[in-house]
Amino acid sequence: MAIKVSPFIHLFEEKGKYLARHLLSGILNEISKDIFDLLVSLVSPPYKEEDIVNVLKDKYAESDISKLINQLFKKGIFIDFEGQDYYVIQKKQTLFGFNLFDPQVNKRCLVFMGIPVGSGNAIDPGCKEFSASFRNYTNSQHIKFKPDNVELLDFSTIDHRIDFENFKAAVNDNRMLDWGDLYISKREVYSEIYNKIFQSSSKIHNSDNIPFLVGGDHSISHASIKAAAKKYKKIQVIQFDAHHDTYDGIMDMGTEDLEIHHGNFVKDLLLTEEITQITQVGVRGLVNFKKPKNKKQKIIYASQCKLEKTNVLPDQKTPVYITFDIDFLDPSVAPATATPVPGGFDFYEASKIIYSLLDSCQIIGVDLVEVNPKKDVDKITTQVALQIILLFANLINYE
Numbered sequence: 001m002a003i004k005v006s007p008f009i010h011l012f013e014e015k016g017k018y019l020a021r022h023l024l025s026g027i028l029n030e031i032s033k034d035i036f037d038l039l040v041s042l043v044s045p046p047y048k049e050e051d052i053v054n055v056l057k058d059k060y061a062e063s064d065i066s067k068l069i070n071q072l073f074k075k076g077i078f079i080d081f082e083g084q085d086y087y088v089i090q091k092k093q094t095l096f097g098f099n100l101f102d103p104q105v106n107k108r109c110l111v112f113m114g115i116p117v118g119s120g121n122a123i124d125p126g127c128k129e130f131s132a133s134f135r136n137y138t139n140s141q142h143i144k145f146k147p148d149n150v151e152l153l154d155f156s157t158i159d160h161r162i163d164f165e166n167f168k169a170a171v172n173d174n175r176m177l178d179w180g181d182l183y184i185s186k187r188e189v190y191s192e193i194y195n196k197i198f199q200s201s202s203k204i205h206n207s208d209n210i211p212f213l214v215g216g217d218h219s220i221s222h223a224s225i226k227a228a229a230k231k232y233k234k235i236q237v238i239q240f241d242a243h244h245d246t247y248d249g250i251m252d253m254g255t256e257d258l259e260i261h262h263g264n265f266v267k268d269l270l271l272t273e274e275i276t277q278i279t280q281v282g283v284r285g286l287v288n289f290k291k292p293k294n295k296k297q298k299i300i301y302a303s304q305c306k307l308e309k310t311n312v313l314p315d316q317k318t319p320v321y322i323t324f325d326i327d328f329l330d331p332s333v334a335p336a337t338a339t340p341v342p343g344g345f346d347f348y349e350a351s352k353i354i355y356s357l358l359d360s361c362q363i364i365g366v367d368l369v370e371v372n373p374k375k376d377v378d379k380i381t382t383q384v385a386l387q388i389i390l391l392f393a394n395l396i397n398y399e
Contacts (some may be wrong), residue, residue, distance in 0.1 A: 002047065002048060003047050003048070003049060003052065003069075003078050003079075004041070004042065004047070004078070004079055005039050005042045005077060005078065005079075006022075006076055006077060006078065006079045006087060007087075008022055008024050008087055008183075009021070009022060009023070009039070009076075009077050010022075010023055010024045011036060011040060012070070012161045013036070017030055018030065018031050018032065018033050018035070018036035019031070020036075020039065020075075020077055021101045022075075022076050022077075023091070024087060024089055025076065025089065026185060027076075027185070029075055029077070030386075032057060033258060034056070035068070035072075035324050038052070038055060038056065039077065041055075045096065045265055048059055049069065049154060052065070052069060052367075053065050056068075062331070070104065070256045073104065076090075077178045079208045080106070086182065086183070086195075086199050086200050087182075087183040088113065088179050088181065088182055088183065088200060089180045089181050089182075089183050090178075090179070090180035091135065091178070091180055091181075093135070093139050094178040094240050095112050095134075095135055095138060095178040095292045096112075096138060096143060096144055096145045096176070096178070097144030097145065098112070098145070098174075098176050098178045099170055099174055099177055099178070100175050100177065100178060100179070100180075101177040101178060101204075101209075103181040103203050103204075103207055104207075104248060105144070105207070106207050106208055106279045107175070107208075107209075108172070108175070108208055108209060108210070108211050108398055108399065109175045109176060109177050109210070109398070110173075110175065110176045110177070110209070110212055110366075110393055110396050110398070111177050111178075111179050111204045111210065111211055111212065112176070112178045112179065112212045113179045113180065113181070113182060113200065113201075113204070113211060113212070113214070114131025114132065114134070114135065114180070114181035114182065114213075114214045114216075114360075114383040115131060115181075115182050115184075115197060115213050115214065115215045115216035115220045115257070115367075116128045116129070116130075116131050116132065116182070116216065117150070117184055117193055117197070117215065117216045117217060117219070117220050118179055118216070118217050119190060119193065119219075120190070120217040120218065120219025120220070120260070120261040120262045120265075121217035121218070121219070121261070121262040121338055121370070122230045122261070123338045123339065124338035124339075124372055126338075126372035126373070126374045126375065127215060127216060127217050127337075127338065127370050127371055127372045128184075128216065129179050129371065129372070129373050129374065130214065130215065130216065130218070130372065130373050130382075131214045131215070131216065132181065133373035133376075133382065133386070134214055134371075134373075134382060134386075135181075137379055137382050137386075138226065138318070138386065145167075145171045145176070146170060146171065147172045147174075147264075148361070150167075150168050150171040150172065150313040151168060151398060155167070155390075158351075158387050158390060158391070159347075159348065159351045159354075159387075159391075160353070162351065162355065162391070162394065164390075164394050164395050166395075166396075166398075167196070167277035167316070167390065167393055167394040168257075169398075170393070170396070170398050172191075173398070175398040176393060177203070178326060179200075182196055182197065184198055184292060185342075186198065189280055190219075190259070190260070192370060194222070194223045194260070195223075197213075197220055197223035197224055197227075197293055198223040198224075198226060198227050199223045201213070201223065201227035201228070201365070202227040202230065202231065205227055205228060205230075205231040205364075205365075206231065210364055210365060210366070210396060211224060211227075211365050211366070211367075212365075212367070212368075212389070212392070212393070213365075213366070213367035213368075214367070214368055214370075214389075215367060215371075216367075216368065216369050216370075217261075217262045217338075217369060217370060218241075218245060218262035218265060218323070218325055218369045218370055219260055219262045219265050220367065220369060221262055221265060221323040221367050222260050222265040222268065222269065223273070223274065223368065224321075224365060224367055225237060225257065225269055225321050225323070225365070226269075227273055227365075228319075228321045228364055228365045228378065229272055229274035230274070232274070232319045232364055233274055234274055234276060234318060235274060235319045235320070235321055235364065236275065236276050236277045236278070236279070236314055236315060236318045236319070236320055236321070237269065237273055237275060237277070237278040237279070237320070237321050237322075237323065238278075238279045238314060238320055238322050238323075238357065238358070239266070239278060239279065239281065239322075239323045239324075239325070240281050240282055240322070240323070240324045240325065240328040240350075240353075241280060241281070241282060241283065241323075241324075241325040241327065241328055241353070242283065242284055242285060242288075242289065242302070242325065242327040242328060242339070242340075242341040243263070243283065243285075243325070243327070243339065243341070244280050244283050244292065244297070244299065245262070245263055245264060245265055245266040245267075245268065246264060246266045246267040246270070246290075246292070246294075246297070247263040247264050247267075247290075247327065248264060248267070260266075262338075262369075262370070266278060266280075266297075270294040270296050275296065276315070276318055277296050277298060277315070277318075278296055278297055278298070279298045279299075279300065279314060279357075280297065280299045280300065281300045281305065281328070281353065281357065282297070282301075282302045282305060282328045282344065282345065282353075283299050283300070283301050283302065284302035284303070284341055284343045284344070285342075285343070286303060287341070295296070298364070302343055302344065302345070303343075304375075305345070305349075305353055306345075306349070310348050314357060314358070314361055316360055316361055316362070317362075319360070319362045319363075319364040320361045320362060320363050321365040322358070322366045322367070322392060323361075323366075323367050323369070324365060324366070324367065324368045324369070324392070325337075325369055325380060325382075326368065326371045326385060326388075327339055327341060327344070327370060328344060328345065328350065329338055329344050329345055329346070329347070329350060329384060330343070330344030330345055330346060331343065331344065332346075333345070333346050333347060333380075333384055334371075334373075334374065334380070334384050334385070335376075335377075335380065335381060336371055336372050336373065336375035336376035336377075336380070336381035336382075337370050337371060337372060337375070337381065338370060338372060339370075342372070347387060347388075348386075349382055350388065351391055354388075354391055354392070355395070358395050359395070361395075362397060363392075363395060363396055363397070366392050368385060368388060368392075371385050
């Protein structure tokens with residue numbers, strides 16, 4: 001592991017005290033002079049853990065040094081440097097009241113992370129606000145899932161056809177965690193943003209956990225899926241979407257200057273060797289007239305889902321990454337999105353389709369994207385997005 005002091009840490013001395021302030025969270029930590037001097041020396045370049053042990057071994061016991069390093073990681077002062085700095089802003093009020101994610105702890109969990117990115121959607125970048133808006137909504141409505149209350153909740157209000165015992169068991173065993181929101185600077189170019197999403201998603205995967213990204217525009221899925229492909233070597237993708245997102249030329253939708261964006265990210269994923277198949281469910285509308293060319297691209301059209309019993313099922317032996325664009329749903333159900341298409345699904349139709357396709361699959365990553373809270377009158381789209389998130393959380397195999 002290569003260790004570096006976070007770029008968001010301000011080290012200073014004041015009235016004889018040695019202090020470290022986190023510029024994003026505002027948290028101020030008083031530290032000893034030894035640690036202050038160590039942190040100043042570690043600002044650049046990154047160091048290995050044994051280098052830090054060698055510096056401190058004359059003054060601290062080795063077991064105490066290990067504890068100290070872990071504490072500095074937990075406080076966000078140290079970061080695991082992997083070629084690209086990133087920082088996840090953790091909230092005092094966590095999503096759904098879940099415990100905070102600790103990357104140092106290996107226990108198969110579903111880890112939620114907000115991705116406030118809208119730059120991949122030139123039509124309507126307002127979806128970058130959704131992760132923060134979603135947190136505010138769930139907290140304002142006191143929607144929490146804890147071991148002391150989950151057995152008292154009536155999940156039939158979501159869908160009476162579905163057994164939520166798996167979800168309850170996961171809550172009782174603290175298998176759902178919140179990491180926070182990925183920090184994105186206004187001045188960052190897409191390649192830097194891509195690296196941050198890839199690195200943070202990989203961090204979750206590499207501790208044998210399952211990321212659930214709350215976007216954000218659909219371009220964020222590209223980096224997250226690539227991270228899953230690197231970890232598992234062979235995966236399939238199931239995309240719930242009104243669009244096939246392999247557009248080029250005039251269909252680039254105003255984002256011609258971006259190599260990867262919300263309207264073309266699938267085109268690159270189809271060329272990725274580790275991805276065996278991309279099944280796209282719910283595709284509809286005149287914008288999708290262009291026939292698919294890649295054999296790995298399997299489309300289940302919206303009309304097939306509504307009018308026929310589809311026999312296109314995922315390979316249950318190959319790990320599945322799920323990406324859910326909110327425009328899969330009908331605009332009457334989820335109007336707050338950039339590119340609504342009529343002929344979509346209501347929530348109960350969506351619930352039935354999701355479970356018919358994904359029951360018994362090995363899910364290794366999920367994202368939900370393209371909700372614009374600025375368009376969300378009475379939080380209608382936020383409410384249905386919340387229910388979709390709970391459906392997916394109930395499908396995860398936590399063992």
